[in-house]
Amino acid sequence: MQEPALATNRVNLKLLQTFLLVAENNSFREAADLVSRSQSAVSTQIKQLEEQVGVALFHRTTRKVKLTAEGLQLLDNARRAVNEIELGLRNLREVADMKRGRVALACAPTLAATRLPRILAAFEKEYSGVKIVLQELKSSELFQSVRSGDVDFGIGPVVGDGDFEFEPIIAEAIHALVPRQYIRTKQSEITLAQLAELPIIQFHAATVMAQLVAEAARTHGLVLNTRYQCIQGQTLVALAEAGLGATILTGSVARTARSDTVQKMLIVEPTITQHFGIVRMRGNMLSPAAARLVELIRSMTREDAGISAPKRRRPKIINKTE
Structure with missing residues (x-):
């Protein structure tokens, strides 16, 4: 039955x-x-x-x-x-x-040229069906791109803007690439006051990096002798390697220098730190593919976050005519 x-x-x-x-x-x-x-x-x-x-x-x-x-x-x-x-x-x-998604992101040049390539390579290896659209933008354009919805999120400097949610992912110590013609011995640090005695090459005045440096100089009563202003970190490195002045840039960009004509030195008194993070419009939700990429960015940048400061020694600065 x-x-x-x-x-x-x-x-x-x-x-x-x-x-x-x-x-x-x-x-x-x-x-x-x-x-x-x-x-x-x-x-x-x-x-x-x-x-x-x-x-x-x-x-x-x-x-x-x-x-x-x-x-x-x-x-x-x-x-x-x-x-x-x-x-x-x-x-x-x-x-x-995750098999057929699309992720659009904007990234500051400082990170796009240093940390981002290996992250994207790892993501594409795992999620080959997801299309990645990357825009390399300076900070003002990056924020506008996020605001307008042209990208899912940005990777850029952390600033005080209530329209955005910032998730800090890494802090970059600011360094100088100093041509050896200005320094007699190999040194690991240089004060901002000592840099003020040299011709300076740095990022454009409108960038967050330049504003951080300018604020530090004002606070310590210093005036930097800025000769060249650039947008791309590679240009800053190339100009320093050509002996045109001391370049101010993040540690990750400074590490891209390959010439022995310059020394990479941590700027001290004061130390200057630039914070970078994931930038989203407040309240916006990420797609699964975008969320996975953010997770990968978070984990892979964390691997590079703990960089100890070298032992402090002051270099002897000499004039170019010496």
């Missing part, structure tokens, strides 16, 4: 969703308005559900709707079931997005 089908085999998700709407709003009319259906259609669905489960789920009066004891029990179970189904569907969508 064939056993009768269980009620759970006959109950569909649509009936449970209608039940949840009526139960959570205590009203057939409000539930009907939410799904743009007639009240009688909603009432019919509830009757179908009650017939299938074999118990009454609501006490009905002319003024209000109230759950029965069995209805209360089903409410708790139905919520968990619908949440599990929605979570499963969301996970499936995220898997699909």
